[in-house]
Amino acid sequence: MTEEIRQTEPVDYRTRIGQERRQRTYDRLVEAGTMVFADRGVNGTVIDHVVRRAGVSRGTFYNYFDTIDDVLVAAKRALAREIVSLIFEAIDEDLPPAERLAYGVKAFVELARAHPLFLEFTARIGRHAYGFGQVLDEVAPCFVRDSIMAGDFCPMPEEMVTDLLEVGTLALLRRIVAGEDVDVPAFVAAILRMLGVAQEEATRIAALPVVCPVVPSEALLAQSNAAWIKSH
Template identity: 40%
Template sequence: MLVFAEKGVDASVIDDVISTAGVSRGTFYKYFKSNRDLMVAANEELGRELLTLVLNRVSGLDDPAERLALGVRLFIETALAFPLFARFTRSAGMASVGPRSLLLDYLPGHIQDGIEQGRFFDLPQEVSLDLISGGVLFYIARSSESSVDPEHGRHVVAALLRSLGLSDAEAWRLADREVAPMELPENSLLRRSSLRYRPQGDSGEDAQ
C-alpha cells in the first residue's frame, strides 16, 4: 500500500516494493506472480477489512437507507482519518471499485431492499452503483490531492440519498448523524501500514 499510494499503481516497480517491505526479490516471487497481482491482493485485503467492519456496524439497522448512509459515511470518514487509504484509493483509481470489488457483494442488496421497501425509486441497479461508486471515489481521491472540508462528506451522502429518491429533509436526517470512527483491529493492514506512512508532496500530475 505504501508504495502504490506513493508512486501510483502503474509506476510502482518490484524494486520499490521489496525494498520497502525489506524482503528479497526471490521472496516476492514466492508469494506473488506479478506486481499487479500484489496490488489486487492489497486492494482485496483492504476491501475485506473495511467491509467487515462496516457490515458489523450496519447490519443491525432496519432501514436500508440508513444502512447505506452510514456505510458511505464510514468509508468517507475512514479515508479522511487514514490518508494512506485515500491516497491508495486515488492511485488505484477506478480499479479500487472494479468488478471484483467486494462492495458489489453487498451494496446491491441494500439498494434492492430500499426499492422494495419503497424508500428508493426504482432506478436501475447499475446506475445507482455508478453514482455511489463514482461520487465517493471522486470525493476520496480529491481528499488526497488537496485538503477537503471534512463536513462535505455529509453533503455527498445527502446528495446520493436524494438521487436515490429520499426527500431532502429525510436525506439530511440520515446524513447528519454523528458516526463513531471505525475501530480497526490492532493488526489491521491499514493501521499497520499507516504507521509507516508519511504523506509526500504531491504534484497531482500522475494521478492515475
C-alpha cells in the same frame, strides 16, 4: 456409487488444497505489497521489494501479477474490503436502509480520511480498483436489491446504485487528497436524493452523527497505516 465417490474425492480434495495454497500465496503477496508501499511509497516500490518481503521468487510473483501496478490495485482492494467489512459489522441492522447507507458512506469517508495510504491508493488508481460501491456489492450483495424491492429506494438497476456510490465517493476522496474542505453530509444527502429519499428526510439522515468502527491492530489497514505514518 461408492467407487465413484472414492475416485472423485481425492481429485476434489487436491483441487481444494491447491486453491487454498494459491489463495494464501496471493494474500501474502498483497500484504507484502501493501506494507512495502507504506514503507517506500507508491513510486519507490518495485517488484523485487515485494518478492523479498513476501519470501517468494519472481516467478511466483508473475504467476499472480504482471506488473507492480497490479499489486497496487490488489492492495487498494484489500484495504477497501477491510473498511467496508468493518462498517457493515458495526451497522445496526434494525436501522432503515437509508440510514444504514448514510452511515456506511460517512464512515467509509472518515476511515479513508484517517488512513492516508488508502487515500494515496485512491488518488493514484481510482476506479481501477474497488471503492465503496463495488465492495458494498461484495460484502452485502442483497442490501441494494432488497432496499429497492421494499420500496425504500426508487426502482433502478442495482449497477446504477453501485456506480453512483463508486464515482461519487471516488470524487470526494480525491478532493480530500487535494486538501479541499468537503461537505460530507451534503454529499450523502445528494446520494439519498438520487435514490428517491425526500429532500428533508435526506438532509436529516445525512446530518446524523457517525461513530466509526475501531480498526483492529492486526488488520492490514492498521498495520500499513502505522508503517506509512512512520515513514512519512
